[in-house]
Amino acid sequence: MNEKSPTTYELLFGPAHPGSGNFSVKLRVSGEQVVSARSDPGYLHRGFEKLMEYRDRMQNSILSDRVCVLEALNWNLVHAEAVDELTGEEIPDKARYIRVLMAELSRIQSHLIWYGALSMGLGFDTGFKVAFGYRDYLLDIFELVTGGRVYPAxxxxxxxxxxxxxxxxxxxxxxxxxxxxxxxxxxENFEKTTLYPRTRGVGVLERQDALRLGATGPIARASGLYSDVRVDDPYEIYSELDFEIPTRDEGDAYARCLLGRLEMRESMRIIRQVLERMPEEKLDPVKPKIAHKIPEGEVYVRNEIARGEAGIYMKSIGEETPYRCKIRGPSLLHMIPVLEHLLAGCQIADVPAIYWSLNICPADMDR
Amino acid sequence: MIKTIWELIRNLINKPITVRFPKQQIEIPEGFRGEHKYELDKCISCGLCSRVCPNRAIEMVEAPQKHKEKYPKKYPRIDLGKCCFCGFCEDICPTDALKLTKNVYLSTFDIKNVIKEPFEDDVD
Structure with a gap:
């Protein structure tokens, strides 16, 4: 079907759609079939990269929470590592363990949101309620440790x-x-009865397409690519831990959903190991300081967060504030090239299933 | 199928995970970052809280005329509408004059309640 054929019309998915977040997809539709899709981002742009140029390192760590609300602690870690690499500061052992512990808890929490949102997108409200209900137990931990439920500040x-x-x-x-x-x-019980028949064979992302379009994290792993920054380029204490990277070859929405569950299991394994090995000594908390300069230099740090590969490029010219801070969110490539590729040719009813199976976050894309 | 039915029966017996707010409340742990508690007499007017605040929610203001003799310096006025409750002001305060409490019930219809003056009795 030609894109400009008179029998096609435009259908907007979002930005006010309850199942799309602050993001819109313009679908070119012919009957029930999507002919082509065009992502329409920019509804959540807050200009973090520019804001960071006016704030010092501790104030920027507060901003890094907001890059992606759903996994604030993981973004904290990316930012903290970038500054640590510039300053060359020695991080206490216990702090490294706490960092990994919190990052993994945050990963589980983020995967639960993914699970809930995907269930909601499919019209399966029970899955949404169960996922969000159990997520609250994790928020209780964040509240106890960081002092805030969603934003760890x-x-x-x-x-x-x-x-x-x-x-x-x-x-x-x-x-x-x-x-x-x-x-x-x-x-696991839901998957067999509800998610499996609804997501099987929907939105198949082939291995070569995943590579070509720049998919990372669980999306790439569901298409058979074995890539994880925690293994490829270990940071913090990941090289000392024993965990597996689950992969699937199917590349469809079900494989991505299943991978989310398997990754939660692996994260739980990591957390148990971290708790076992956590050093006993007391840790000196870091306090904010005034006029604390960052040494000159430039650095690129990448981390594996729940949605894929997150990176921060930071350049400092020896002032309190960074000269430039570029944030690479994993959702950008998943929401524009990958989503447009998967939506072309699918049925309208499959759009939410494909959209949410990509585990996307408009916040970290628009920044 | 049997597993699903078993899950249904189990959920009929189990208690709900939510509580009946406001009659029942989940306890807020120590160290929560809620509303600020400011002790005027401990404050040395160093202005560090205002400098470290990432949202510029703290402004150093002079005391009202009737208190000026006793309090000649500048004191922090906190705008809770701008505050992100990061707790940097609490961390940096050298005399512990500014602390965050467990109070989270901050919704209000009156805009005056949003701004915390250092001299409470003078808010008209």
């Missing part, structure tokens, strides 16, 4: 972490992991 900051782990945190995390196990069992 730069908990993982340049130089370490802002607070030591409270005494009750370890037992609370272990109890929550047991609850997560129950949740994963519930997810």
């Amino acid at each position: 730069g908990y993982i900051c340049p130089g370490g972490v802002r607070r030591d782990l409270p005494d009750s945190a370890k037992t609370k995390i272990e109890k929550t992991l047991d609850k997560m196990k129950i949740m994963l069992r519930k997810c």
Whole structure:
């Protein structure tokens, strides 16, 4: 079907659609079939890259929360690592363990949102409620450790972490992991009865397309690409930990959904190892300082966050504030080239399934 | 199918994960970043809280005329509408005059409640 044929019309998916977030896709539709799709980003642009040029390192760690609300702690870690590499500061051992612990908890929390949003997109409200209900247990941990449920306020900051782990945190995390196990069992039951028939064979991303379009993280792994920054270019204490990187070859929406669950299981394994090896000593919390200069230099740091590969390029000319800070969010490539590629030729009813199976976050794309 | 039915029966017996707010509340842990508590007599007017604030929510203001003799310096006025509750002001305060409390019930219909003056009794 020709794109400009008189029998086609334009259908807007978002930005006010409850299932799209602050993002819009313009679909060219012929009957029930999508002929082509065009992403329409920019509804959530807040200009973080420019704002960061006017703030010092600790104030920027607060901004880094907001890059992606759904996994604030992971973005904290990317920013903190970029500054740490510039300053060459020695990070205490315990702080490294806490950083990985919080980043992995944040990954599970983010995958639960993904699971919930995908269920909601498919009209399966029970899955949404279960995922968001169990996510609250993780938010309770964040509240205890960082002092805030959603925004940790730069908990993982340049130089370490802002607070030591409270005494009750370890037992609370272990109890929550047991609850997560129950949740994963519930997810497994849903998948067979509801998600499997609805997502199987929908939005297939071939391996070569995943490579060509720049997919990273779980999206690339669901298409059979074995790539994970935690293994390829280990940071913090990941090289000391024993975990697997689950991959699938199918590349469809179901494979991506399944991968989310498998990754949660691996993250739980990492958290248990980190808790076992956590050093006992007391940790000095990092306090904000005035007139704290960043040494001259430039650096690019990449991390594996829940959505894929996140990177920060930072340049400093020896002032308190960075000269330039470029943020590379994983969602940009997933939401523009990958989404447009997958939506072309699909049915209208499959659009939410494909859209949400990509685990996208408009916030980290628009920045 | 049997598993799904088993799950249904289990959910009938289980308690809900939510609580009946406001009659019941989930306890807020220590160290939560809520509303500010400011102790005027501890403050040395160093202005660090105002300098470190990432949202510029803290402004150093002079005392009203009747208090000026006792408090000649400048004191922090906090705009809760701008505040992101990061807690940097609490961390940097050398005398612990500014602290964050566990109070999270900050919704208001009156805009005057959003701005916390250092001299509470003088807000008209």
